[in-house]
Every structure is written in C-alpha cells, then in structure tokens.
Amino acid sequence: MNVPANLKYTKDHEWCKIEGNVATIGITDFAQGELGDIVYVEIETEGDDLEREAIFGTVEAVKTVSDLFMPLSGKVIEVNGDLESAPESVNQNPYEGGWMIKIEMSNPDEANELLSADDYKAIIG
C-alpha cells in the first residue's frame, strides 16, 4: 500500500500536502482501492468557505458512492478539472494526477492534528 511519507492523512482516508498556507487534498491509495473503479468525481464547492469535516464533494465508483470531507477548514481555491474527463486518475495516481482540491487554510493550526504516514499506516493495517 502506497502511503507517501511527505503527506498528512485523516482517518477518512484523505491526504493533504501542505505548502505554505495552501493544502492540496485527495484520497489515499487505500481509499481508491476500497472504492474500486471511480467513474465520477463531483465537486461543486469551488470558492466556498468550508469548516473542517464539511462535505466538499462526492466520489462515485461503479459500485458505491462516498462523500469527501474537508480535512482542514478553509476556502476551496481550485478544483482539479482534469477529473471531469479522467476520473480514473484517482485510481491510477491518487497522490499526483488524482488530487481533488486546493484550499487556503483558515486555521493552519488544524494541520498539527492530521495523521503522519506511520499513524495512517497503523489505521489501515
């Protein structure tokens, strides 16, 4: 299972890459494997200010649908438009081409509460 050491994680199987005040967010390799073939990523929250834990979008796999939760509070400043035509990127490349949103953090201290790669590995076993 691929869990890059330079990223932070949540128990909801999302990853965050933090650069300055901006966090890039996606779902983990484990999450994409559990969901199976992803066919549609619906994110209509661009420009919204959202609290941590709020739903920022939905990911539809052939068999199931799953909500996407904000790992950190902030404003959604960018959505990965490539997923519109290539949702399978989330399966093939969850940490790179499969990223979902970028946010401007409104409370950067929350980042300290995210899981390290080792903590997350312990959760997924």
Add this chain to the structure above:
Amino acid sequence: MEATALKDIILKDKHIALGAKMVPFAGFTMPLQYTGLTDEHLNVRNNVGVFDVSHMGEFMVSGEGALDLIQRITSNDAAVLTPGKVQYSCFPNYDGGIVDDLLVYMLAKDNYMLVVNGANIDKDWEWVVRHNSNNVSIENISDRISLLAVQGPNAQKMLQPLTNMSLDMTYYTVQQGTFAGVEDVIISSTGYTGAGGFEVYFHNKDAEKIWDAIQEAGKAVDMKMAGLACRDTLRLEMGFCLYGNDINDTTSPIEAGLGWITKFTKDFVNVDYLKKQKEEGVARKLVGFELIERGIPRQHYQIVDAEGNVIGEVTSGTQSPSLNKAIGMGYVATPFAKVDSDIYILIRDKKVKANVVKMPFYKG
C-alpha cells in the same frame, strides 16, 4: 449485536490465493472482485470469465407428483418442459409479492432441480416443504453442491476440451455427464450475465479437481476470474431482476415485468390476485432508465416528476461499464412507465434528468 456465522464456499482458499477481495454476501464469504470490476466485466462481455456462485441453493424434487408440486408453487408453466430444458420462474407468495425467483431444471421425467438464491435458501426450503402436501420426495442439497458459472463468448471454446458432452447447447438447456474426469456433473447453458456461457454444478468433494481443470483450460483463452461485483453490473445491463433489489416479498411479478413467466393456464399460489392485476393493470411498474444528466442512480434514491413529486424509487443503479452510461431500474407510477417518459432521479437533493428506456440496456 449478535454475530451471524458466515458459511464458507468450498473453494474459498483458492480465491484468496488469487488475491480476491472477499466479502460477506448471502450468508457466505464470497469473492467480490479480483483484478477490478470494469476489467472483469469487459472480459466477460468480450472473452470469458469464471464466477464462483456456490452460494446458490439447489433443491431436488423427484418421483411421482414432482411436477404437480412445482406447478402449484411456481408461476411459470413447468408442464411445457421436456427433459434437458431449463425455465426461469418465481415463487409467488400470498400477499402479492415474490418469495424468490428461481430456475427449474427438468433433468429427466419426474426429476427436477430448483436453483434458488443463496440468501433465500432457508426461506425457500420452508416454503417448498410447507406446500409439499402430496409428499413428493424433496431434498435440499445446497450444502453439498458447488457451482461455477463460466460466462462469455469464449466459454464453449474453453470448456469443450473438458468433456465429451457437446457444449453446442441451445440457451436454457441442461445435460448431465462426465466433465473434467468427474462423473455426475450438471452443465447448463444458463447464466446471469447475458454474455452466453454455462453453469457447472458439481459435488463439493470434486471441487478441487474441477477447479484445477477449469483454471488450466482457461489459460488457452485468457480467462479471468470474475467476482460478484461485476456479476451485478452485467446482470443490470441486461435488465435481469435481482432478488432483494428489484423484486422482493412485496413486489408482484406483474409489477416487475415478469408477466412472461406468470402463466394463467394453470393453478398456483395467489393465481387469482395476479390474474386480476394482469387484467386490471397495476399502479406501479418496474422500468429501466438511462440518465441524461451527470450522476449515478443508486438503490433507494427517489424518482420524481418534473415538478418534484415523488413517483417512485430506484431499485438498482450503476455506471454501465459496457455502455459508459449511468443506468438503473426502479418502480414508477404507471403513467411514467412508458418508454421515453421523462423522469428525474433525486441525487443528493438534486433532480437529475433520466429517460425510461426499453431493456436490455446492453444489446450486444
């Protein structure tokens, strides 16, 4: 919460060794997928895949009165069967619903096999026993039988080398004989995928031998194992009903579009009620629909009209791997059941436009 013990299919360890993702289904630990749903799905449509569906139940009904019992409890007319023929049917209940859907195999004169859904084995067995007023010989052999479904256009090419029986079989026929060196194997040209192929029934004691032969024969045609996940998308593309989703104890065969297996030429459980439904019409009908706007329908999503009034409910839905379209089935009020009717699926509080279409969705 009380934990319910899951039963094991006999070949469970073989699936795990192949890397299958195993999940609880119908009271068994079953292979859900191996390489991935879409890959397995397309391989069945275009080549050949093998499903372990040993959770299915098998009841033998034999001797004098066998046909009489089957006629009284099933909706289709089993009297038209001849030895070697298979028929799709259902057990209607007394409340206008369906106990289960099933296949009726006529193996020989006075010798039938009923194949029922794994999740319903106990319920169905009680139902058959309860109606066996003429003391016909019946036996529930579900725990002793395994079942592999070999599905896809190359199924015949793959399996023919394993048997002297000609597998050039008409759809919905059955024969019994030696297969992979094992005697007493039942093979039928049936399945739940619409891709063609066979279902192979054998005793658990022979499972390893049959498994090895099928794996070996599969190599020549690039067979891939296929899990329950793609079994569901394959059957949905064909518009085949899934018990527990599209039909259940409260849906009648007439509402479900199963009038074609409901024959009023004979007497059976709840025949008068169903006949009345057929003559007077029903208030809701099971339809197939395709989404016109983006989204994927899921079981229990509401179906609404243009004004937002609830007119029905989705019973099955998915993104079709063969068609790359979102498709589904659901019950709608009869005025909306006509092909080309505009309906809307309520997805996360949004009305998503859909169109009622004729099934099957996948036309080959």
